[in-house]
Amino acid sequence: MADTVSRRVVVGISGASGIPYARDLLETLRRLAAVEVHLVATDGARRVAADELAVPFEELASLADVVHSNKDVGAAIASGSFRTAGMVVVPCSATTLSKVAYGICDNLLTRAAYVHLKERRTLILVPREAPLPLPSLEAMVKAAQAGATVLPASPGFYTQPKSIEDLLGFVTQRILDLLGIEAARSPRWKES
Ligand SMILES: Cc1cc2nc3c(=O)[nH]c(=O)nc-3n(C[C@H](O)[C@H](O)[C@H](O)COP(=O)(O)O)c2cc1C
Numbered sequence: 001m002a003d004t005v006s007r008r009v010v011v012g013i014s015g016a017s018g019i020p021y022a023r024d025l026l027e028t029l030r031r032l033a034a035v036e037v038h039l040v041a042t043d044g045a046r047r048v049a050a051d052e053l054a055v056p057f058e059e060l061a062s063l064a065d066v067v068h069s070n071k072d073v074g075a076a077i078a079s080g081s082f083r084t085a086g087m088v089v090v091p092c093s094a095t096t097l098s099k100v101a102y103g104i105c106d107n108l109l110t111r112a113a114y115v116h117l118k119e120r121r122t123l124i125l126v127p128r129e130a131p132l133p134l135p136s137l138e139a140m141v142k143a144a145q146a147g148a149t150v151l152p153a154s155p156g157f158y159t160q161p162k163s164i165e166d167l168l169g170f171v172t173q174r175i176l177d178l179l180g181i182e183a184a185r186s187p188r189w190k191e192s
Pocket of ligand 1: 014017042047097128129
């Protein structure tokens, strides 16, 4: 059971551009043995996905082990007693970022993020917005002070990426590292 808990992760998808980052993470997690993925997506995520994915959102969702309705604030991931290794919101919209920063729990995704903060568990927020206005910058500071890690979707170029997949993989690798999940999705600096 302890191993199940340590390999259980929550993936939240909100309505920011960058749904392919979520797809890459879910595909990578799918390839890893014994990772139990709980997915929750906002209506905004489904809207953006319609523009950014070549397949229906359900195909993306099918990569997860459990798909929760964002309306179901009684789902397992809404409770701190349901143990996880952590949660990532990828991509994280300005709206969801601000809700998380200020403890607003008006849907399952924001409630699960709140739970990860209150339980002092890993919470990673992956905003994509650029440029960033003051409300989002302040929300990032608030979220970081509350214990979240803000990991902008801004891949590095020192790995000499050759494709979009390489750029996506860079961000996926950083997410997995922060979640403590062993994976070799992207090259590391000065590691063969
Ligand atoms: C194609 C498309 C791209 C969008 N990109 C972003 C974005 O990069 N960042 C952002 O904060 N909002 C973006 N939005 C707007 C959000 O989806 C919208 O504010 C939504 O209400 C966010 O709510 P949610 O966090 O519950 O998903 C985009 C909307 C559309 C339709």
